[in-house]
Structure formats: structure tokens, C-alpha cells
Amino acid sequence: MNITIATTVKDAGWFLERTLPCWEWADRIVAVDNGSSDGTLDLLHQYKAEVHHYDTPMKGNEWKVRKVLYELAMLRSDWVLWLDADQILASDPRKHLKEPAVRFRVFDMWSETTYRDDAWWKGHVKAWWWGLYAPAFEGLDAKWAERGWHSGHIPANIESLSYEMPLECSVLHYAYFTEELRAKKQALYAELDPHLSPKEQFHAKTIGWKARQVELPFTPEYSLAQD
Secondary structure, eight states, X not given: OOEEEEEEESSOHHHHHHHGGGGTTOSEEEEEESOOOSSHHHHHHHTTOEEEEOOSOSTTOHHHHHHHHHHHHHTTOSEEEEOOTTEEESSOOGGGOOSSEXXXXXXEBSSSSEEEOBTTXXXXXXXXXXXXXXXXXXXXXXXXXOOSSOOOSSOTTOOOXXXXXXXXXXXXXXXXXXXXXXXXXXHHHHHHGGGSOHHHHHHHHGGXXXXXXXXOSSOOSSOTTOO
């Protein structure tokens, strides 16, 4: 069984230094670089990633970049799992994968060991983040949500029986785990405001609100809190 991690990157070196070691269970990493000028490419090559370059800026064109990544990753793969540079899986998923598709919960980490849990941050409540068994979707006439941002990682017309992954295999999302990173995210969403729905605009505002933080309900095999 061959497992591919598919990711898009731009100047993601700070995160990749921490997340790439946590992706050690993957057989292949396919990355679409969107114009990095830091150490991102060196790190990806160090981990023998398959790197492709796409010059159209992701801001305002996310679906186009995601489409390119999808098409590249689904070739020569059994399983494809999508992880951004600021994401890891809490444990090795291999023994839990079931054809033709699986779904993961996503915990938005608000510190190295706690996640945000309140009315506006509920990605961990149900499994919704997809992983696909590529041969099952060969020949699909893929249709994409042609959005400038939050377009989705997979085609909008994928409908399939899917299995929920165990809680300990959840996605840990570290984009917000320090005050500095939260400030950067708010600034980014201010720039992206025209591309966001009213619900997404409101959600972006809540980043700076007082957050309820909770310890993970399981002990992760992989974590940015580990030495």
C-alpha cells in the first residue's frame, strides 16, 4: 500500500521543519510550491518530496492550485491524504485506512498541547477531512468549487461511502497555536475578505476572541510538543 501526502506550500519552512518529521509514515510527498523564497524547497528536497511549481498566486485562486495538486497526487498513488504544512496526523493512519475513502476530525491547536473548543471552532466534533483511495476515483469528471479561498482540497462532486478514522488519527492543525501566528492569520483573512462568505468573515473575526482551550482527549503519537 502506497500512501501519498499532498500539500501546497509557500514560505512554509518554519512549519515544515516541525511537521515533516511527523509525516515519516508516508511513502511519498507531493508538493505544489507557490513561489517560496525561504528554505521550503531545501527542506522538501531533503525529505525527497516530489516538488512541482505553480506560479499563479494562491490568494484569490485557491481552487486552481488545489486542482493541480489533486491531479498530480492521485497519479501513482494508492491512498492520498491532504495535509497543509501546518498539519500533522496524531498517529500513523496506515492500519486504519478503508477503501474507498476515509474522514478525519480536525483539532485546531491553540497551544502546543491544547485545542480550541467553543461555539465557533468545532472542526473536531465530527469527521470531515478526506483521504481517498485513488484507484476508486480514476476517470472521475472532477468538478471544483471555483472559489478564491476555502475551495476545498478535493473535487466538490466526490460522493462516496467513507469511513471515520479513529480519534487518535485526527488531524492536528497548528496554524493558530501561538499569539503571533493568530495575529498573522487575522491579517491574512483581512486581505482575503472579498473571497470569503459572510460566515467565513465572521469566523475570521473570532480568532482574536477569548478562546476555551481543552487538552486533547488522547495521547498523540506525533505532536509539535514533542522533543
